[in-house]
Amino acid sequence: MKKSILFVLFVLVGWYSISAQQNISFDNPQAKLSPIVNQDNSVSFRLYAPNAQVVTLRGDWMAPEIKADLMKGDDGWWTYTSQPLQSDMYIYTYDVDGTQIIDPLSVFQVRDVNSLFTLFYIDGENGDYYQVQDVPHGSVNHRWYKSDVLDADRRMTIYTPPGYENSSKDYPVLYLLHGSGGDEDAWSTLGVAPRILDNLIAQGKAQEMIVVMPNGNPSKQAAPGETSENLAYIPAMSHTMPGYNNGKYEESFAEIVNFVDNNYRTKPQKESRAIAGLSMGGFHSLYISANMPNTFNYVGLFSPATRVRGSEGNDVEVYQDMDRKLSNQNKNGYELYWIGCGTDDFLYGEIEEFRNKMTSLNIPYEYIETDRGHIWSNWRNYLIEFTQQLFHE
Amino acid sequence: MKKSILFVLFVLVGWYSISAQQNISFDNPQAKLSPIVNQDNSVSFRLYAPNAQVVTLRGDWMAPEIKADLMKGDDGWWTYTSQPLQSDMYIYTYDVDGTQIIDPLSVFQVRDVNSLFTLFYIDGENGDYYQVQDVPHGSVNHRWYKSDVLDADRRMTIYTPPGYENSSKDYPVLYLLHGSGGDEDAWSTLGVAPRILDNLIAQGKAQEMIVVMPNGNPSKQAAPGETSENLAYIPAMSHTMPGYNNGKYEESFAEIVNFVDNNYRTKPQKESRAIAGLSMGGFHSLYISANMPNTFNYVGLFSPATRVRGSEGNDVEVYQDMDRKLSNQNKNGYELYWIGCGTDDFLYGEIEEFRNKMTSLNIPYEYIETDRGHIWSNWRNYLIEFTQQLFHE
Numbered sequence: 001m002k003k004s005i006l007f008v009l010f011v012l013v014g015w016y017s018i019s020a021q022q023n024i025s026f027d028n029p030q031a032k033l034s035p036i037v038n039q040d041n042s043v044s045f046r047l048y049a050p051n052a053q054v055v056t057l058r059g060d061w062m063a064p065e066i067k068a069d070l071m072k073g074d075d076g077w078w079t080y081t082s083q084p085l086q087s088d089m090y091i092y093t094y095d096v097d098g099t100q101i102i103d104p105l106s107v108f109q110v111r112d113v114n115s116l117f118t119l120f121y122i123d124g125e126n127g128d129y130y131q132v133q134d135v136p137h138g139s140v141n142h143r144w145y146k147s148d149v150l151d152a153d154r155r156m157t158i159y160t161p162p163g164y165e166n167s168s169k170d171y172p173v174l175y176l177l178h179g180s181g182g183d184e185d186a187w188s189t190l191g192v193a194p195r196i197l198d199n200l201i202a203q204g205k206a207q208e209m210i211v212v213m214p215n216g217n218p219s220k221q222a223a224p225g226e227t228s229e230n231l232a233y234i235p236a237m238s239h240t241m242p243g244y245n246n247g248k249y250e251e252s253f254a255e256i257v258n259f260v261d262n263n264y265r266t267k268p269q270k271e272s273r274a275i276a277g278l279s280m281g282g283f284h285s286l287y288i289s290a291n292m293p294n295t296f297n298y299v300g301l302f303s304p305a306t307r308v309r310g311s312e313g314n315d316v317e318v319y320q321d322m323d324r325k326l327s328n329q330n331k332n333g334y335e336l337y338w339i340g341c342g343t344d345d346f347l348y349g350e351i352e353e354f355r356n357k358m359t360s361l362n363i364p365y366e367y368i369e370t371d372r373g374h375i376w377s378n379w380r381n382y383l384i385e386f387t388q389q390l391f392h393e
Numbered sequence: 394m395k396k397s398i399l400f401v402l403f404v405l406v407g408w409y410s411i412s413a414q415q416n417i418s419f420d421n422p423q424a425k426l427s428p429i430v431n432q433d434n435s436v437s438f439r440l441y442a443p444n445a446q447v448v449t450l451r452g453d454w455m456a457p458e459i460k461a462d463l464m465k466g467d468d469g470w471w472t473y474t475s476q477p478l479q480s481d482m483y484i485y486t487y488d489v490d491g492t493q494i495i496d497p498l499s500v501f502q503v504r505d506v507n508s509l510f511t512l513f514y515i516d517g518e519n520g521d522y523y524q525v526q527d528v529p530h531g532s533v534n535h536r537w538y539k540s541d542v543l544d545a546d547r548r549m550t551i552y553t554p555p556g557y558e559n560s561s562k563d564y565p566v567l568y569l570l571h572g573s574g575g576d577e578d579a580w581s582t583l584g585v586a587p588r589i590l591d592n593l594i595a596q597g598k599a600q601e602m603i604v605v606m607p608n609g610n611p612s613k614q615a616a617p618g619e620t621s622e623n624l625a626y627i628p629a630m631s632h633t634m635p636g637y638n639n640g641k642y643e644e645s646f647a648e649i650v651n652f653v654d655n656n657y658r659t660k661p662q663k664e665s666r667a668i669a670g671l672s673m674g675g676f677h678s679l680y681i682s683a684n685m686p687n688t689f690n691y692v693g694l695f696s697p698a699t700r701v702r703g704s705e706g707n708d709v710e711v712y713q714d715m716d717r718k719l720s721n722q723n724k725n726g727y728e729l730y731w732i733g734c735g736t737d738d739f740l741y742g743e744i745e746e747f748r749n750k751m752t753s754l755n756i757p758y759e760y761i762e763t764d765r766g767h768i769w770s771n772w773r774n775y776l777i778e779f780t781q782q783l784f785h786e
Contacts (some may be wrong), residue, residue, distance in 0.1 A: 047492070230514065
């Protein structure tokens, strides 16, 4: 018995050490559980940088202007422990003497615009929705469609709920739009929408639905690295790219709805369609739903931009005559017009102005105000709230 | 005119600087094109680390034991320029005073087992197959299936070729298996199989086919971060995990084939099925195809392990009586039995032994020998070679 265990160990160790000379991939002895979530939900970070002078940490649970200082130990390891954190998904980076890096001890990272961040979860409440649970899982598909309006093949991400492939049912559709910093991958990575839906559906809190996550940057076919620009497409905010707020993307949206209705078993009518988005995606949801005023029964604006930016949108029909369009949308009827905003959001005033306009036009909407600002923590939370209200027949 | 341009700039800059106080994501001023591929295909790297003492670089174009030293400039930037490189996809990391990091100037990274690497391409030959070209793109789907043999829901990645969704045709299927360090994401990330297929199909060099990339780690349901272990599943080599080479995965493969035939428009017969894999996936391909001896018309072993490792596989029927099984497979007939190996591969001797066995049994196979070792550069290249030979009717 002992002999055979020794033999196994020999073979495994033998393979490992030999193959480590063949593929540079699998010899990072540093990979370990990091950061460490403590029992009180404080979080401990550590970084080995024996010659660094200043090491700081930025995490999205901290006020934006704050950087936490790590303390250097005699052994070259820098450490920091946060205060106890609420249940959520969090991201952070280190700054080592002026260079921003992700945690070398973890491989779990996510890109937001032009930065990578290491991620972790705090269990208990919302954080449980953002993690994989032992429940049935939907499918996540990366797929291309043709836009004649934008004259390009374009990539989208589509979630189909558990059981979609094994039924002949038709499903309602949520169109879920990203912000100026995002692309068709944002809601499935930073937004963990597929997991939120898996978990809400498993608990019977949300209806089974298809979630369509298109790319909202009209000058780009797909996310950075997924276009024929390849690595030359350095991620940037959409509002720094051409075509932002020129009305073409909003105009092209009918192509997306047609594509989805033609390629998936949808319920292809207003009663079974929702559109929602964050920031720029809230802007898109607002203007698209108003210009297709009998298409969506549910509208969700998460920290939405509401004003047209730049001059490309001057004289563009999509953005004009909005009082009449919104009133018309209201007259046609909808089940829910939902607005969410954080008290510290830099768009707070702009959103308040829009709400006042809606009130003065006697157009009903639901409004949720949370604390904090223009952040994914709010947007994931809004998705949990919004999706539970959809498609009850 | 000038006035309106200034106005646009003001609005954009205004939004950016304000929103940067709201979402920590989009203020990495360091993100830029990195590394720089020079005109002669040498590659220049740079890293800001003003207080570091030793900065080295490991790249998968270098001999495995080599680390390149970066030189420090007076401005705190460390630099290194490689020799000219052949067209390929490459990955690298830095080591800064003992800590392994990816390039802080790039967001384009890929995970291999427990390490992240920054990636780049050299254009011209194979590297062109690994990048996105202006050609029609297939779909990449992440999907779960039920395995009764392994008693688990399990995740797989499935590529369907351009046009799949808009036709009523039936398609042949390539089952493409990862190595001990991989999972269901390996062939679509490090292996860029979807791009290779998109590009070969567009050039008329490969037939349209479905590519199924399952998870070959029997004790894991999915890739790290995609199971209900969430971040506690620190990536590890499969041969360090339970169930490795106990025969259960091979036994479960019939479930995968049935799932695919039941859920996709396949040609559900031997003539239209191929199975291939690298290292452990080559092992799986060898034993699965021999144990399902009339199921696959094409077998591809890329740097395959051929011997059973560990003691779990003792007395397991799947691994026994292989001379008879292989002879039976040969008698049933197949179109192609393809083996690829690098001259420096640590499995070279083991693969030679297997080839000798095949020769002595009078079982035909095709053998390609390349330079270098047990590396993705070879496996991507083998995929290019192998797929062009599939499904010619």
